[in-house]
Amino acid sequence: MGSDQTLEKTLPIIHFNTENLTPGSSSWLSTSKIVRCALESHGCFIAVYERISSEIHEKMFNLSKELFEVPVGIKEQNTSDYLGFGYGAKFSNMPLIEYLGITNGATLEATKDFTNLMWPNGNDTFCETAFSYSMLLLELKNVVMRMVLENYGVEKYYEHLKHSAFHLMRFIKYRTPEMNEVNTGLQPHVDKTFLSVVATNQVKGLEFETKDGEWIGFEPSASAFLVIAGEGFTAWSNSKVYAPLHRVIIGGTEEKYTIGLFSFMHGTLPIPEEFVDDKNPLQFKPFDNVAFLDYCGGENVIAQRAIKDFCGI
């Protein structure tokens, strides 16, 4: 296990292995502290998680290429009322990005429904691989949640949060820019989620802004996943967890593919009293993550950090 979080111009890197994945072990406890610190200082970190083998990772990304080859008319049937869910492409300010999403990702039923929508004659390999892969991302997300909550001494909320969570499994493709075309893959934004785990192919482009305004690029490598906090987690933790601004710039000649498991919460969440004291007065009212998404999908979409406007005190 190691952490490079004090190094400037790099994202914190946290290794997860058999030893520190054993709840209650001293190594679990020390890793929990490092995870919490990373989410407070950067709002994200690189998780080196070897339980996700390079075989399934590669298989999933190859299938994801196949997914984007499905005819547009079918991809467009992947609709959703939520901001950023469903199918999206051909945005005037972000011409390179195309995405598809499984609402209620990391469930077999939704993965099957999505597969059957994309391939009316079926595609068992896609369905099985996407489901297994989403479960592995979910496992990592849950480990991180549990570690952070334990380290804050608020583990009593873990089961409730785990059961209130629902996930968007999002597949993204960024094509390379043509001559004189902008290289913006994804505009700078802060996720409206609680917590996400994002995997990418070997192509660079994802960048995070540090608290002092510098942009740091993510260098993809085998078994490296990004854990990113969203504004929901910031509100719930009374601003202890930081949600970082990030963007995608497509520079090279290769297409970038991303697969992310983005978590959101159902229901109204109050801010635990453990996060509030004289030095840290309550900053947010109880909030509904789904209502927050709706709020951001309306005319407030421009605001990069909308949570304060939505439920700040």
Ligand SMILES: O=C(O)CCC(=O)C(=O)O
């Ligand atoms: O494609 C990526 O690397 C990042 C995607 C992302 O930030 C998002 O979908 O919110």
Ligand SMILES: [Fe+2]
């Ligand atoms: Fe994002």
